[in-house]
Amino acid sequence: MQIEERKRTKGGSLMRSLGAVALLMLPAMVFAQDAPPPPNKGDVSWLMTSTVLVILMTIPGLALFYGGMVRSKNVLSLLMQVMIVFCVGVLMFAIYGYSLAFTENNAFIGGFSKAFLKGMTGDSLTGTFSKATNIPELGFFCFQSTFAAITPALIVGAFAERIKFSALLVFIIIWLTFAYYPIAHMVWFWSGPDAFTTLEAGTAANVNAGFLFNKGALDFAGGTVVHINAGVAGLVGCILIGKRIGYGQSALPPHNLPMVMIGSALLWVGWFGFNVGSNLEANGFATLVFANTLLATAAATLAWMLGEWIIKGSPTMLGAASGAVAGLVAITPACGWVGPMGSIAIGVIAALVCLWAVSGLKRALGYDDSLDVFGVHCVGGIVGAVLTGVFNSPALGGTDVYDYVANAFPNPADYSITTHVISQLWGVGTTIVWSGLVSLVAFKIVDLTIGLRVTEEQEREGLDTVSHGERAYNG
Amino acid sequence: MITAIIRPWKLDDLQLAVARLGVQGITVTEVTGYGRQRGHSEHYRGSEYQAEFVPKLRVEIVLDDASAESVVEAITNVCRTGKTGDGKIFLAPVGEAVRIRTRESGAAAA
Numbered sequence: 001m002q003i004e005e006r007k008r009t010k011g012g013s014l015m016r017s018l019g020a021v022a023l024l025m026l027p028a029m030v031f032a033q034d035a036p037p038p039p040n041k042g043d044v045s046w047l048m049t050s051t052v053l054v055i056l057m058t059i060p061g062l063a064l065f066y067g068g069m070v071r072s073k074n075v076l077s078l079l080m081q082v083m084i085v086f087c088v089g090v091l092m093f094a095i096y097g098y099s100l101a102f103t104e105n106n107a108f109i110g111g112f113s114k115a116f117l118k119g120m121t122g123d124s125l126t127g128t129f130s131k132a133t134n135i136p137e138l139g140f141f142c143f144q145s146t147f148a149a150i151t152p153a154l155i156v157g158a159f160a161e162r163i164k165f166s167a168l169l170v171f172i173i174i175w176l177t178f179a180y181y182p183i184a185h186m187v188w189f190w191s192g193p194d195a196f197t198t199l200e201a202g203t204a205a206n207v208n209a210g211f212l213f214n215k216g217a218l219d220f221a222g223g224t225v226v227h228i229n230a231g232v233a234g235l236v237g238c239i240l241i242g243k244r245i246g247y248g249q250s251a252l253p254p255h256n257l258p259m260v261m262i263g264s265a266l267l268w269v270g271w272f273g274f275n276v277g278s279n280l281e282a283n284g285f286a287t288l289v290f291a292n293t294l295l296a297t298a299a300a301t302l303a304w305m306l307g308e309w310i311i312k313g314s315p316t317m318l319g320a321a322s323g324a325v326a327g328l329v330a331i332t333p334a335c336g337w338v339g340p341m342g343s344i345a346i347g348v349i350a351a352l353v354c355l356w357a358v359s360g361l362k363r364a365l366g367y368d369d370s371l372d373v374f375g376v377h378c379v380g381g382i383v384g385a386v387l388t389g390v391f392n393s394p395a396l397g398g399t400d401v402y403d404y405v406a407n408a409f410p411n412p413a414d415y416s417i418t419t420h421v422i423s424q425l426w427g428v429g430t431t432i433v434w435s436g437l438v439s440l441v442a443f444k445i446v447d448l449t450i451g452l453r454v455t456e457e458q459e460r461e462g463l464d465t466v467s468h469g470e471r472a473y474n475g
Numbered sequence: 476m477i478t479a480i481i482r483p484w485k486l487d488d489l490q491l492a493v494a495r496l497g498v499q500g501i502t503v504t505e506v507t508g509y510g511r512q513r514g515h516s517e518h519y520r521g522s523e524y525q526a527e528f529v530p531k532l533r534v535e536i537v538l539d540d541a542s543a544e545s546v547v548e549a550i551t552n553v554c555r556t557g558k559t560g561d562g563k564i565f566l567a568p569v570g571e572a573v574r575i576r577t578r579e580s581g582a583a584a585a
Contacts, residue, residue: 251524253517312518322520359521372520 036125036134042282043128047139050277054146057270058086058153065263065321066157069371072255073462074161075472081156081165085172089149092176097148098141100181102189107211109182110189117141127192128280131404135280143277144184150274151180151226157371158234159241159452161252162459165467167450171442175233179438183431184225186210187217196404216420217427218392218401220289221278223333223385224431231378232432234369236439241452243368245459257317264321268297271328275335285336288399292335292343293328299347300327307355319355326354326376330384337388339397346391350383378432385428389420476569477546479534480506480562481554486532488553493536496546502535512560531562537569537585 063082067075089097096115105111114120117138124137152172156163190213195205206214212224219225246252254260275293279286304323309315330350331343338346358375369375392398394412403410446452453459458466465471481489486503493501507528514527538546547564555561574584 251517251526252522253519253524312523314518316518318519362521375521 037132039125039135040133040281043133043135043280044139046282046286047135047143047277047280050273051139051143051146053270053273053277054143054150055086055270057267057274058146058150059083061263061266061270062150062153063263064259065267065325066160066371068256068259068261068263069157069254069318070160071252071462072473073464075255075259075464076468076470077165077463078156078160080468081160081163081168082153084169085153085156086149088169088172089152089176090145092173093141093145093148097176097181098144100177101148101184102140102144104189104191104208106208107214108186110185127194129193129285129402130281130283131193131196131407133281140280147222147226147274148176148180148184151222151230152176152233154226154230154373154377155233155237158238158369158373160370161244161463162241162453163237163463164451164454165463167446167452170450171237171446171452174442174445175438178442179229179233179435180225183212183229183434186212186430187219187225187427189213193404199405202405212427212430215426216401216423217385218337218388218420218424219333219385219427220336220388221275221332223329223381223388224427227329227332227377227381228385228428228431229435231374231376231381232435233439234373235367235378236436237443238369238374239367240440240443240447244370245456247368254318260321261317264324268324268328271297271332275332279336288340289335291340292338293331295340296331296335296343296347296350297324297327299344300324300330300351303327303348303351304355307352311355322354322358322372322376323351326351326380329354329377329380330387333381333385334388334391337399337401338391339399342387342391342397346384346387349387350380353383354380382428385424386421389422389424390417392420393417476567477534477536477538477543477550478565478567479536479550479554480508480531480564481534481550482556482560482562483530483532485554486534489534489550492549492553493546496542496549498536498538498542498546500536504533504535506531506533510560510563529560537572539582539585 059082063079066078066082070078094117096112098117099112099114100110103110103113120138120141122136122138125134126137126140127133128135152175155172155175156168187210190209191205196202212219217224244252272290272293276286276289279289301320301323304326305315305320308319327347327350330346334343334346354376357379358372361379362369362372362375367374390396392400393415394400394409395415400409400412400415402408443452454463454466479489483505490501507530509527509529512529514525514529517524517526534550536546543566547566550564569585571580572582572584573580
């Protein structure tokens, strides 16, 4: 009996021990099921590479593109404006920009829960576009910070050669806060694909997603958030600041077209980080985004050149560089939603419309948008956004929009171009009105306090010596 | 002294032609200006400009009176295309010339 008992006891204790092990393991197993999988090293590498590429497209790409287009007495002012605005943009994004753009609050703006990057470590994760696939949130922050920093840098081209440097910096801080972060939140903020387990869960998750996200406005890499947003701000700015002295009367030609060419080429290279990086994952789909970015740009460059050759009589370097940028802008919202042939169509159409915008439209309206920020970025952004709704159609080679509840693409026959274009117009219209109003108020505030424009004498002397105390070319 | 305003891309031909006539030194300056040619049009995106001032080269040759006529003839021959913008040649007397190294003056210095 005793032996028996002992056996049982032993057995019992063994059972208990096993039970204890099982109990110990249980939370671990539950954890293993619920815990997000570790980030894929390929995804992380691509995210960081993309971030570097966007920095490359800004400094030096955009800076040289703009710097070459102004007169030699103003080249440093453009290089400085782009570089410094970029730094301001990145820092503001860490302080409160990321939090306002990418945390939950309401449909128009995020909250301050991640201000100063609160709680973010190398282990923090955020979602991608695939279920159960995460990337490090700090990497996502860095990537997005370059977007928030290049966008205001695009604006400076509109009022180049006459803006007061201090006024520009104050304007940028106001504009980023009240235009960029809300628009980024409206277009891009959502809870990620993992929340879409059932239709109800998906609907619940979308309650706090961005206003334009819920309108169904597609913007893969920033056609509305970056280009329309910046383009409108540029238009408002150049109208309020007024034309350059001599505009329309004497020649204000670009001082260094090879510099413009180098800048546009760096923009093109860097844009692969911008567009393909926006896929957040280094997967097969990323190669579609890559192909679209490549093809649209080549098509747009050729289309602008041919249009100019036919209308003006010569295929110019500046025209080719402008065509490349117009194509890049237009494919930005579309690059993850259309097929390669759709991207070629978008490139061609965007280039021809932008060519008209910087010549016919600009002459008719009479504003002095020095480097055509409105004509290329806003107009190209609108063309790209609207055509995304058209060429997203599976019938035209597009990808359609993935259904995360059904875990499948919808029936191609159900795709309605009209519905999608209306969604796209919501994105375009909201961005134009929102950015336009914020810009108007911000420019007015700065004009009344600091003054937007340098004096006539200073403008004639050139901003390099007046604002920065140095000259680009000595000897 | 001969002062010739010429198309920039004619300089090589001019140099060869005058060297054959024994001209030992020429001075070339990049200049801009306009005459009857009145510039040309350039276009940058939407803006078209009448570039009023056209780039030219100013070639100065100091030489003795006897060879002036043949040198002018040679410059005219090589720089002429027959279209507006070919340039001009001016002739003017020089008061004095000094070779700095040797302090020679007059014809020996030129």
